[in-house]
Amino acid sequence: MTIRIFIPRDAAAVACGADDIARAIAAATQKAKLKADIVRNGSRGMLWLEPLMEVEDNGVRYAFGPMTEADASKIVASLAKTPASKIKHALALGPTEQIPFFKKQTRLTFARCGITDPVSLADYEAHGGYKGLERALAIKPIEIVEEVTKSGLRGRGGAGFPTGIKWKTVHDTPMGQQKYIVCNADEGDSGTFADRMIMEGDPYVLVEGMTIAGIAVGATKGYIYLRSEYPHAEIALNEAIRNARAAGLLGPNVAGSAHAFDLEVRMGAGAYVCGEETSLLESLEGKRGLVRAKPPLPAHKGLFGQPTVINNVLSLAAIPYILSEGAKAYYDYGMGRSRGTMPIQLAGNIKHGGLFETAFGISLGELVDDIGGGTHSGRAVKAVQVGGPLGAYFPRSHFDTPFDYEAFAARDGLIGHAGVVVFDDTANMAKQARFAFHFCAAESCGKCTPCRIGAVRGRETMDKIIAGQNTDANLAVVEDLCNTMKFGSLCALGGFTPYPVSSALNHFPEDFGRPARKLPAAAE
Amino acid sequence: MTAFEPWSEERTSSIVAAHTHLEGPLMPILHAIQEAFGFVPEAAIPVIARDLNLSRAEVHGVVTFYHDFRREPAGRKIIKVCRAEACQSMGCESLVKHAEDRLGIECGGTTADGRVTFETIYCLGLCATAPSAMVDGKIIGRLDTAKLDKILSETGA
Numbered sequence: 073m074t075i076r077i078f079i080p081r082d083a084a085a086v087a088c089g090a091d092d093i094a095r096a097i098a099a100a101t102q103k104a105k106l107k108a109d110i111v112r113n114g115s116r117g118m119l120w121l122e123p124l125m126e127v128e129d130n131g132v133r134y135a136f137g138p139m140t141e142a143d144a145s146k147i148v149a150s151l152a153k154t155p156a157s158k159i160k161h162a163l164a165l166g167p168t169e170q171i172p173f174f175k176k177q178t179r180l181t182f183a184r185c186g187i188t189d190p191v192s193l194a195d196y197e198a199h200g201g202y203k204g205l206e207r208a209l210a211i212k213p214i215e216i217v218e219e220v221t222k223s224g225l226r227g228r229g230g231a232g233f234p235t236g237i238k239w240k241t242v243h244d245t246p247m248g249q250q251k252y253i254v255c256n257a258d259e260g261d262s263g264t265f266a267d268r269m270i271m272e273g274d275p276y277v278l279v280e281g282m283t284i285a286g287i288a289v290g291a292t293k294g295y296i297y298l299r300s301e302y303p304h305a306e307i308a309l310n311e312a313i314r315n316a317r318a319a320g321l322l323g324p325n326v327a328g329s330a331h332a333f334d335l336e337v338r339m340g341a342g343a344y345v346c347g348e349e350t351s352l353l354e355s356l357e358g359k360r361g362l363v364r365a366k367p368p369l370p371a372h373k374g375l376f377g378q379p380t381v382i383n384n385v386l387s388l389a390a391i392p393y394i395l396s397e398g399a400k401a402y403y404d405y406g407m408g409r410s411r412g413t414m415p416i417q418l419a420g421n422i423k424h425g426g427l428f429e430t431a432f433g434i435s436l437g438e439l440v441d442d443i444g445g446g447t448h449s450g451r452a453v454k455a456v457q458v459g460g461p462l463g464a465y466f467p468r469s470h471f472d473t474p475f476d477y478e479a480f481a482a483r484d485g486l487i488g489h490a491g492v493v494v495f496d497d498t499a500n501m502a503k504q505a506r507f508a509f510h511f512c513a514a515e516s517c518g519k520c521t522p523c524r525i526g527a528v529r530g531r532e533t534m535d536k537i538i539a540g541q542n543t544d545a546n547l548a549v550v551e552d553l554c555n556t557m558k559f560g561s562l563c564a565l566g567g568f569t570p571y572p573v574s575s576a577l578n579h580f581p582e583d584f585g586r587p588a589r590k591l592p593a594a595a596e
Numbered sequence: 597m598t599a600f601e602p603w604s605e606e607r608t609s610s611i612v613a614a615h616t617h618l619e620g621p622l623m624p625i626l627h628a629i630q631e632a633f634g635f636v637p638e639a640a641i642p643v644i645a646r647d648l649n650l651s652r653a654e655v656h657g658v659v660t661f662y663h664d665f666r667r668e669p670a671g672r673k674i675i676k677v678c679r680a681e682a683c684q685s686m687g688c689e690s691l692v693k694h695a696e697d698r699l700g701i702e703c704g705g706t707t708a709d710g711r712v713t714f715e716t717i718y719c720l721g722l723c724a725t726a727p728s729a730m731v732d733g734k735i736i737g738r739l740d741t742a743k744l745d746k747i748l749s750e751t752g753a
Contacts, residue, residue, distance in 0.1 A: 083720075083721065083722065083735055084721075084722050084724065084725050084737060086735060087720075087722050087725060087728060087735040087736055087737030087738075088725055088737045088738060119724035119725055120724065120725075122725065122737075259721060260718065260719060261719070262678075262680030262681040262682045262683070262718070262719045262723060263680075263681060263682045263723045264721070264723065265721040265722065265723055265724070267721075268721040300627075300664055301717065301719060301720050301721065301730075302721060303733065304735075338623065338624065339623070339624070339627055340623075340662075340664075341623065341626070341627070341662035341663065341664035341665060342662055342663035342664035342717075342718075343661065343662050343663060344718060355623060356620055356623075357620040358620040358621060358622030358623055358658065359622075359654075359657075359658060360657050360658055360661040361661060361662070376619065376620070417723065417724070418724060419682045419723035419724045419726070420681065420682040420685035420686065420723060420724075420726060421685040421686055422724070425723070425724025425725070426724050448686070457681055460681075461680065461681060491682075491723065493681050493682045493685055493723065494685060495685045496685070499684075499685065504681070504684075507681070507684070511680075511718070514718075515718075517661075
């Protein structure tokens with residue numbers, strides 16, 4: 073009997089030694105004369121356990137991790153006599169899907185990630201893949217758009233704009249002209265890696281989602297704009313695209329239909345601002361990534377001046393589920409105007425870091441304390457930054473905030489791309505505020521003055537505050553700069569840099585040489 | 597690390613020609629140029645501009661906009677350490693300081709003997725296994741002083 077052994081090809085696993093462990097597993101199986109299939113799967117998302125090895129036994133996968141080469145060799149050697157379920161080892165974790173972090177999730181977008189061989193089309197189809205496309209081809213394009221609108225899906229890149237409305241706008245532009253689907257895979261926010269994980273762990277779901285988008289709006293060409301920091305995702309995507317093309321799922325007649333659609337991966341070059349959609353389009357056109365003024369909207373005049381749907385990886389990857397299971401199935405998850413699930417990324421100084429897909433509505437405290445297990449260092453949590461470098465720092469007193477676009481906005485924060493970065497009590501929030509300005513200065517495209525100049529002045533002023541010079545007067549300058557940037561910048565880079573700065577200052581004034589804030593008695 | 601080709605006009609032109617069928621070919625061309633020569637030589641700019649019918653200023657503008665494109669050859673080993681928030685929360689700044697001290701250069705520089713280029717990168721998407729780094733294109737998670745020292749020792753620093 074052939075045993076199936078899984079060791080991820082996901083970059084986070086590889087960065088912790090998964091390639092070496094895969095070689096050790098192969099050597100150990102040969103030595104033990106074990107018949108084994110070694111599958112390089114995606115990651116299950118429990119990244120503190122990576123590299124996570126799994127061994128199948130009677131259809132159940134047993135987890136072992138975090139693996140070392142020596143442990144992997146030892147465990148594999150013992151498989152010759154003992155089934156995986158009976159192996160006693162310090163790193164044996166039992167059935168993977170019974171691990172609480174995994175069991176508590178609602179995996180719609182990430183349903184296959186970590187389970188299948190990411191580049192095997194047969195595996196994808198065996199696990200429900202391309203069912204969404206099948207349905208999309210059976211209904212009218214406008215019905216696809218309506219389905220997406222009814223699902224309540226909002227842009228997962230950060231802005232939260234209803235995806236269906238974007239699609240409708242492009243759908244309604246005259247037919248017969250070139251239209252484009254562009255996938256924003258420029259996942260630059262620190263603390264986020266969901267795009268990377270799905271592109272490496274289930275690339276076909278993105279290919280299928282983009283194909284459906286193309287059919288819905290009448291676009292024949294799609295581009296995935298991928299950041300250059302993600303070389304493993306590039307490999308997986310290109311392999312998936314090649315296989316899909318060979319199977320006739322991309323090309324002049326998608327799945328034998330009259331619809332043409334093809335895809336190309338394009339690499340960015342290390343510019344954070346290219347995650348802003350109009351800057352991304354400029355970059356794709358081969359220009360400096362300068363932000364465009366809107367209007368015109370990309371839906372009317374996007375890539376090369378043509379009508380363009382530009383969506384985040386997670387938005388497009390949610391589409392196959394919505395089509396195959398129906399809008400209602402997706403809409404039934406979530407709260408308020410935040411429908412469906414969100415792949416939340418727990419990162420930074422956290423004990424159980426990883427990807428946690430769940431319906432909107434879970435509280436920040438539950439995510440950090442219960443799911444994440446508190447800090448990695450074991451010290452107290454001081455602050456949590458949600459939504460990347462442009463997201464607000466929340467103190468513990470905000471841990472009752474539910475994960476919902478509007479609830480975060482009401483507390484002067486944002487969900488963004490749902491990265492949650494935890495800091496322990498050694499963090500200095502004045503330094504974090506300085507970094508927010510520094511990052512904005514380094515990454516500003518330079519087109520608008522508030523961002524280009526404001527960020528540099530903000531960093532300089534924060535340096536003075538940190539050095540204790542004229543604290544009050546300089547803090548007044550920072551507050552003024554924040555206002556100018558927030559209301560005067562062309563895009564979210566300059567416009568949102570004030571979020572981390574103001575939140576750090578408001579919640580942690582003692583780090584800025586101001587008296588500590590008296591916390592209101594329990595708000596509830 | 598890979599050996600790079602010496603710059604030549606013919607090779608530059610042939611790289612451009614291999615990409616002109618693409619829509620918006622400039623970014624893929626610049627990536628290919630850097631892959632071939634290790635950087636984007638000043639002399640390549642007028643060649644690309646001529647072949648694509650762009651102005652030299654336009655090509656120069658694109659080359660200088662993006663952090664990835666080098667205008668000079670890098671050191672023989674390229675070490676990039678992530679210094680974004682998730683890695684900060686796990687102490688990347690002390691690792692940066694440690695490397696700067698051992699290499700005798702500031703982050704963003706190349707050692708005088710051309711052995712090492714040491715740079716900042718903003719986010720490798722390995723934020724739950726922080727701090728992280730990329731060494732000659734190879735990614736490394738859970739970076740600590742011991743792992744960093746091993747990398748630095750390999751460079752002879």
